[in-house]
Amino acid sequence: MKPRVADHLNKARATIAEVARIVNLHKYPDDPRTVLVRGLMATLDQHHRGVLLLIDSGVVGSAYALVRDIIRCARFGLWINSRAPSDHILSLYREGEFVLSIPEMNKDIEAAYQGDPFFVELRDRLAAKLDRYSRETIVRVGHFHLDPKSGLNHQDEEVRDAVTTATLCIVMLASKFLATQKHAVESKQVEALATAYAK
Numbered sequence: 001m002k003p004r005v006a007d008h009l010n011k012a013r014a015t016i017a018e019v020a021r022i023v024n025l026h027k028y029p030d031d032p033r034t035v036l037v038r039g040l041m042a043t044l045d046q047h048h049r050g051v052l053l054l055i056d057s058g059v060v061g062s063a064y065a066l067v068r069d070i071i072r073c074a075r076f077g078l079w080i081n082s083r084a085p086s087d088h089i090l091s092l093y094r095e096g097e098f099v100l101s102i103p104e105m106n107k108d109i110e111a112a113y114q115g116d117p118f119f120v121e122l123r124d125r126l127a128a129k130l131d132r133y134s135r136e137t138i139v140r141v142g143h144f145h146l147d148p149k150s151g152l153n154h155q156d157e158e159v160r161d162a163v164t165t166a167t168l169c170i171v172m173l174a175s176k177f178l179a180t181q182k183h184a185v186e187s188k189q190v191e192a193l194a195t196a197y198a199k
Helices: 003-023 032-056 060-082 086-095 102-113 117-134 136-146 156-180 184-197
Strands: none
Touching: 003 032, 003 156, 003 184, 032 060, 032 086, 032 156, 060 102, 060 156, 102 117, 117 156, 117 184, 156 184
16 A cells, blocks of 8 residues: 555544544433434444555455445434434334435435535535445446456545545534534534545
C-alpha cells in the first residue's frame, strides 16, 4: 500500500475515533428513536473499522461491500433521527422492518435537512459516489469477466474515495444526532472534524 493511502486510512481512523469520543461525552434517553440511532452509530463504527482492516489486508472488494452498508445504515439513521413517525419507529423497533422505500426515505431526509448547509454540502459532494457504490459490485464483476487476466484491480484513488464516503456518512449522522439531542456545541465540533478530514 502506498504511503499516501496509508496516511488517508490513518486520518479516517482518527476522525471516526474522535467522533465516537465526542458522542460518548453524554448520556442519552432510552426512547426507541434514540436507541435505534445509537445502535446504528455503533454498527457504523464497527463497519468503518472493518473497512480499514480489510483494505490494510488487501481485501478491497469486501471493504467496498461494507462501505455500501455504511451508506445504507447512515441513510436509515438520518431518517430515524429526523422524520420517522413514532408509529414507524415502534414498528421498526419491535419488528425490524422499514415501512418506507429508499426513495421515500430520501425525500423525507431531504425535507428534514434542506436548510442545513453542512448536510447540503456533504450531500452534494457525495451524491455521485453514493449512487456509484450502490452498483459497484456488478460493474466490477462485469469487468472481471470481460478480461479475466486483469483480476479485480482497485486504484488508490478509488480506495480513498470509498473510505472518504464511508467516513463522511458517519460524521454526518453523528452531527445530526447530536443536534437533535440538543448538543449544538458538540454537533459543530463534529462538523469541524468533517471539514478538517476532507481537506
